[in-house]
Amino acid sequence: MSELTTDETPVVRMVNITKHFPGVLANDQVDLALHRGEVLALLGENGAGKSTLMNMLVGLYQADSGEIFVKGELVDINSPQDSMALGIGMIHQEFMLVGNMSVAENIVLGMKGLPFVPPMAEIREKITELSKRYGLQVYPDKIIQDLSVGEQQRVEILKLLYRGADILILDEPTAVLTPGEARDLNEILKKMLAEGKSAIFITHKMDEVMEFSHTVQVLRRGKSVSVCPTKTIERVQDLANMMVGRDILFSLERGSYNPGATKIEVKDLLALPVGGGKPVLDNISFTVREGEIFGVAGVAGNGQQQLSEALTGLLKVNGGTISLNGKDMTNKTPLQVIKAGVSHIPADRGRMGVVGDMSVGDNLSMKKYRTSELSAHNIIKRGLVRKFADRLIDLFTIKTPNQDTSVKFLSGGNIQKTILAREIDSCGGILVAVYPSRGLDVGATEAVRQNIIKQRDKGCAVVLVSEELEELLMVADKIAVMFEGRIMDIVDAKDAKTEELGMLMAGVERRDI
């Protein structure tokens, strides 16, 4: 990042901001200052209060106490329209786009001063001009749900630029991007900063802080624990410790690699998309043995999701066989697959992993309520469920007020721990984990990875789908790379090289490397 001069008054100053939610102190007397042309990285674990603080700056929430100054003046921000009028715009972690509307409609939605019949031709032209200026390729007439995640993010950025925002807040913008898209985003940010815009960047990735920001501010449990220029930071480790409040293990404990009998055998698997077209799974064959972690790498959308669904009975395949624990499980129902001893940590934890409105206890027992361990004659024994749930909450250190709390009120990391606890407890020798650490903070990621390795050491066969090569190299024993529904190659993790995997992920054939 370029040098920064910070002699002028800050463009944003938040003083003594406090915000309560029922039962939680989300922000506790937080101060924050952002200068013109500056990128401020807001670092912290999930639930540290980063997003809450920013949501107050854009007017989605109101602070209980504290003051906000924008460009030197005390302001009262009560709605997103107020913040937009002040030139503040936010790109939320979960994109704020209407899926069935066009790019252009999304960009001007809710804008003040729009005529009764918006002049779409003019709007399109202005969008095209802006997208050229910043190198943000989008087609104004495309429908949002047909766009890739990277394209959707470009629409979000254009939305802010179109409204003339000069203070940009980005909530974990790279979490959903491929490495290439993340680099593009960096370029776009640089262009905007050169024009005198400023940005606040919420993240929990240390390398991004080092790469993108001028200043880093660390939040922990709602409090600001440190603010310093990025270049004064000597060790990334220090940042991580500040964020978590204790020392983080960057190496995981694992036993030696002693694979046993074959647990998963997949042969010539073929799956065609609904309505025809290119296969989503194309001639997939592999085996996974006891005590082995089989990593699946690839850019999102190359068939990993479908592979995991085929293994867990959620996707019907058009050809090939799947054998699990020695039994043919091709095109069996999810319940039959569960009974064959397969546990599943799904990619979309909110939708497929838990029932948000049900309690932690009920979510934990969701796989075992049928068994004599928790019920008799089709009647659930609440006492047994309570004991069972408390044991798992304790064992997996799930942070929850109690087991009756609705799962949706937990942080992402604790929701994932809840799923992990249920799936590991009921595991019968096979574990399929899809993006298990996606969007989790350092502490939770560490716990998830360590638990997966523990299962492998106990003799479980694990399929681990991940988009982070680093994670696969650290955790897996073998790595398969998927591209357009095919397995490009399967390599031993200990001999694998990042560049080589990267080329396979991009579709370069093995013989051409």
Add this chain to the structure above:
Amino acid sequence: MNMLDFITKLLAATLAMGTSLAYATVGEVYTQKTGILNLGMEGIMLMGALAGFSTAFNTGNLYLALMMAMLVGGFFSLIHAFLCITMRANQVPAGLAITMFGTGLANFLGERLGPASNGYNLTGMNIPDKFSNIAIPFLSDIPIIGALFDVSLLTYALYILIPFAWFFMYKTKHGMVVRAVGENPRTAASMGISVTRIRYVYTVIGGMLAGLGGACLSLSFTPSWNEGMTSGKGWIVIALVIFSTWNPGRVVIGTLVFGGITSLQFSLQAAGLKMVIPSQFLGFSPYLITLVALAAMTIINQKKRGSFASPSALGTSFAIDDK
């Protein structure tokens, strides 16, 4: 009677039958597009029919009657809006309650608002004036399509309302907001739109149009008051919303198809077909066709990969700090 005459008469009957459905369906499309499911249509339409008829009976002013019907329809949907938006009640039972309350109250008042000479009963009374058909010279003489130009003022108004409703939904900034609120209220809120306000406004407008639809029955189609005279039209409206895939322009198709089948079944009964097919069967055939049409729509929707899908947030309540 020759074939051409038969078709012309059938179209005329279809238009008369479809008018009340079309008003209420356009209203319900707008309500549902903001994410609010109003199952109170049957009750609201019946209240509209009663309010319209009793106003016309007592004042003789048809336009005042329409206004009263819309006012009453708006009021009933305001109750629904309050329950579902402010109190965040489940929209299905809230709507059912509105229907039960509306039908009960309308039938009760129908026996109280009449003249003393008739035991205060409105049933069997006539209104001094009604919305009768106005034929446009020359145009109305054309075979078949002439039927389009020999309808009541209420139907003529639809020729403007439906295209306008389509234009408003897809070409204006307000329509854009309506679609955004029903599809993704969180996004709408983040763009500074008040989801609550928008939902209130269009739920009330939807109710006003349903009230008007009810009044079409008692002031034009069958100018009288009868207990339960909407006879399930409010439920057909709910089906027609799905059938028109939440597109106010396509309401035309749904109402023509349903109105057409209902009229055809009347004509067939009149033509003596009930000797062959029991009249009960002809009577329920429109509803049977509705079921078939809904199933067909679902299949087409799957083939078209969801482009005919309902608004994503339909039936859900919203608050910004919800998880």
